[in-house]
Amino acid sequence: MDFISIKHANKIYKNGVTAIYDLSLKIKKGDFVFIIGGSGSGKSTLIKMLYREERPTSGEIIIGGLNVAKLRNSKVYKLRRKLGIVFQDYRLLPKLTVYENVAFALEVIGAKKEEIKTKTLKAIDLVGLKSKTRTYPTELSGGEQQRVAIARAIVNNPKLLICDEPTGNLDPDMSKEIVDVLETINREVGTTIIMATHDREIVNARKRHVIMLKDGRLIKDNEKGTYDNEIVENV
Amino acid sequence: MRLLRMFRRNVRDAFKSVSRNFSLSIASISCISITLIVVGLSLLLSFNVNNFADTIKKDVTIVAFLDKETTKEELENIKNKIQKMDNVESIEIKTKDEAKEEMIKESEFVSLTMPEENPLLDSYLIKVTDIEKIKDTVEEIKNIESISAINYGEQMVDKLISAFDLIQKITIIIVAILILVTVFLIINTIKLTIFSRKREISIMRLVGASNLTIKVPFVIEGMLIGVLGSIIPIGVIVYGYVVFYERMEGHIFSNIIKLIEPEPFIYFIALFILGIGILVGMIGSGRAVRKYLKV
Ligand SMILES: Nc1ncnc2c1ncn2[C@@H]1O[C@H](COP(=O)(O)OP(=O)(O)O)[C@@H](O)[C@H]1O
Ligand SMILES: [Mg+2]
Numbered sequence: 001m002d003f004i005s006i007k008h009a010n011k012i013y014k015n016g017v018t019a020i021y022d023l024s025l026k027i028k029k030g031d032f033v034f035i036i037g038g039s040g041s042g043k044s045t046l047i048k049m050l051y052r053e054e055r056p057t058s059g060e061i062i063i064g065g066l067n068v069a070k071l072r073n074s075k076v077y078k079l080r081r082k083l084g085i086v087f088q089d090y091r092l093l094p095k096l097t098v099y100e101n102v103a104f105a106l107e108v109i110g111a112k113k114e115e116i117k118t119k120t121l122k123a124i125d126l127v128g129l130k131s132k133t134r135t136y137p138t139e140l141s142g143g144e145q146q147r148v149a150i151a152r153a154i155v156n157n158p159k160l161l162i163c164d165e166p167t168g169n170l171d172p173d174m175s176k177e178i179v180d181v182l183e184t185i186n187r188e189v190g191t192t193i194i195m196a197t198h199d200r201e202i203v204n205a206r207k208r209h210v211i212m213l214k215d216g217r218l219i220k221d222n223e224k225g226t227y228d229n230e231i232v233e234n235v
Numbered sequence: 236m237r238l239l240r241m242f243r244r245n246v247r248d249a250f251k252s253v254s255r256n257f258s259l260s261i262a263s264i265s266c267i268s269i270t271l272i273v274v275g276l277s278l279l280l281s282f283n284v285n286n287f288a289d290t291i292k293k294d295v296t297i298v299a300f301l302d303k304e305t306t307k308e309e310l311e312n313i314k315n316k317i318q319k320m321d322n323v324e325s326i327e328i329k330t331k332d333e334a335k336e337e338m339i340k341e342s343e344f345v346s347l348t349m350p351e352e353n354p355l356l357d358s359y360l361i362k363v364t365d366i367e368k369i370k371d372t373v374e375e376i377k378n379i380e381s382i383s384a385i386n387y388g389e390q391m392v393d394k395l396i397s398a399f400d401l402i403q404k405i406t407i408i409i410v411a412i413l414i415l416v417t418v419f420l421i422i423n424t425i426k427l428t429i430f431s432r433k434r435e436i437s438i439m440r441l442v443g444a445s446n447l448t449i450k451v452p453f454v455i456e457g458m459l460i461g462v463l464g465s466i467i468p469i470g471v472i473v474y475g476y477v478v479f480y481e482r483m484e485g486h487i488f489s490n491i492i493k494l495i496e497p498e499p500f501i502y503f504i505a506l507f508i509l510g511i512g513i514l515v516g517m518i519g520s521g522r523a524v525r526k527y528l529k530v
Contacts, residue, residue: 051441080443091438105442110241152442 003029003159003192004050009059009069011045011216019045020056021216027194027209029159032186034203035196036227037213043196046213047164050194051085052076064159081109084153084161084191088168090145092137092152098124099133102152109156123151126188127181143174150181154191161185163195167202175202203227241448242455249456252428253463259427260460263420267464267515270413271508275472277406278504284399287492297361297373297387305381310357313381317361322372324364331355356383414515421460421519422526425453429527436528450524457520458513465512469505476501 004027011020019042027033035043048054049061052068061068064082071079092101103120111119124133127147137145146166153161163182167175179195179202186193197203203210203226210225211218220228253260299317301310310328318326334355339346361376363369369387377385429436439449477497486493 074446077440077443077445080441083443085441091434091441093435093438104438107244108439108442108444108448110238110448113240156442 002026003031003064004194005060005062007060007062009049009056009061011042011049011054012057019216020049023059023216023218025211025218025221027192030186030190030192031209032183032193032206033195033209033211034206034225034227035194035211035213036198036203038198040215041213042216043198043213044164045216047162047194047196050160050162051083052079081156082158082160084150084156084158086146086149086153086161086163086166088165090137090142090149092145092148094137097134097136098129098140098148098151101137101148102155105152105155111156119155119157120151123155124148126154126185127151141174142170143177146170146174146178147181150178150185154185154189157189158191160192160194163193165196165198167197167199172201175199179206200227241451245452245455246459248452249459252431252456253459255431256424256427259420259424263417263424263460263519264464266413266417266420267461267512268467270410270417270515271465271468271512272471273406273413274410274511275468275504275508277403277410278507279472279476280406281399281403282500282504283492283495284402286495288399290493295363295366295369295387297359297363297369297376297385299359299361299376299382300356300384301358302381302383303356305357309381313379314359316379317359317376320372320375322363322365322368324362326362327360329358329360331357334358417464417515418519418522421457421516422523424460425457425520425523426527428456429453429523450528453524453528454517454520457516457518457523459516460519461512461514461516462509464516465509468512469508472508473501473505476504 004025006023006025009020009023010018012018023046035046037043045054049056050063050068052071056069059069063079066079068079093104096104099120102123103116106116106119121130121133124130127150129144129147129151132140132144137148140148146169150161150163150166161182166182167178170178182193182195183206185191207224207226210220210222210227212220212225212227301313305313310330314326314328317323331353335349335353338355339349361372363372373385373387376382436449480494480497483494485496
């Protein structure tokens with residue numbers, strides 16, 4: 001069974017823009033997937049439908065047996081507890097320390113104090129920020145802030161980690177660090193990872209499962225793909 | 236345990252944001268205080284009025300006079316008939332002889348002028364169970380033949396009841412308007428808090444906090460405004476009533492109207508004020524949450 005299965009998904013926004021057009025794809029458990037494509041190709045829309053921020057206008061999106069497209073608003077939180085989500089802009093709380101930012105994700109779902117402590121420290125360790133536990137986000141580099149966001153996303157041991165342009169604000173060295181962290185998580189914890197990006201170098205260097213979108217359509221789905229210039233220019 | 240922990244955090248946060256949005260919080264709290272003082276006064280008034288009305292109502296008696304020709308036998312028969320009516324609690328016969336004696340006892344003048352032949356009429360003294368339906372009962376009794384006249388001091392009772400009704404209606408309108416204004420202010424206070432914590436809320440949603448977890452802090456903040464807003468009114472009303480009661484020595488208009496004893500009456504009023512404060516706070520924040528938190 002595929003972990004994620006999307007069948008004939010369409011997304012038409014209220015203003016009439018068709019952001020995703022008849023998209024079907026499958027992702028296996030433990031996979032590391034890059035979603036690539038130029039600006040406006042529909043990457044963020046696809047990602048938003050995965051964590052049920054948006055609903056497809058038609059079609060189905062099944063994650064771990066659950067049809068996310070049909071999920072009611074009041075039940076969305078149950079899905080979110082099984083996912084981790086990371087954004088380009090980190091979305092940390094500036095008044096909380098690194099530890100508190102990560103622990104926040106567990107606190108608001110009512111986890112026990114001891115559980116919060118062990119899981120939080122483990123997640124911070126996994127992203128390599130053990131020495132910065134008591135630091136505030138403003139005292140960190142962009143790459144470090146993004147690692148805090150990743151720690152927060154994985155702290156509750158999700159089966160799936162979704163990242164929308166996590167390296168969008170970072171220089172190449174920091175970007176590499178971030179993708180290394182994601183690969184470590186994928187390898188050591190077995191978390192399925194979906195990462196939207198338009199960074200060619202990253203994609204070409206890793207030879208991972210690549211899904212390419214253009215104008216909301218799937219134009220390439222390769223098990224060991226690259227961000228091929230020719231294809232982008234020719235299609 | 237888990238609930239308690241989250242509750243403690245919420246209360247702490249509520250205090251923080253009330254002090255952060257100080258001026259608007261103060262506006263909400265003052266408005267709720269004024270509302271609650273008016274509510275408290277009208278509670279004091281209406282409880283005392285009800286108490287007073289109850290004592291009057293117990294004393295209201297229908298006096299029904301019989302025709303001059305009524306025989307002793309008919310007197311008993313009609314009495315039994317009236318006794319069986321729905322709203323009649325008790326009925327007593329007052330014969331013309333008893334009436335005459337009573338009058339003579341009361342006034343020397345009457346005793347001197349009272350003719351040999353008794354000019355008075357036999358009568359019934361009737362008490363009803365439900366004062367609201369006294370008019371119907373009176374009509375029903377009036378329809379019995381042999382009853383020549385009937386009265387129950389209707390004007391006094393009617394006037395009293397309608398005056399109290401008016402006072403109560405006016406206070407209800409004032410309170411309703413004040414509550415609306417308060418709710419509006421609370422909605423705006425909570426709105427500010429929601430906006431200042433937008434980022435936090437969006438992250439909470441992202442990591443899977445339930446809708447309830449997201450909403451509860453704001454509802455608690457509204458309740459806190461309600462609690463803070465009821466402190467002064469409770470003080471004013473409780474202290475004011477106790478002092479007033481002692482000054483007046485327990486009654487107003489010489490001995491006619493007895494005031495309700497402060498204990499335990501005022502504790503009940505205080506609880507009531509607190510309850511309304513919390514309720515209004517909850518309604519205001521509930522509305523704000525529904526409007527500005529699309530969860
Ligand atoms: N909330 C929205 N309402 C209307 N149109 C949107 C919305 N979000 C995205 N779009 C449109 O959908 C298309 C795909 O956008 P997006 O998914 O953000 O692409 P990407 O992330 O690949 O840059 C674009 O044309 C964009 O303008
Ligand atoms: Mg995007």
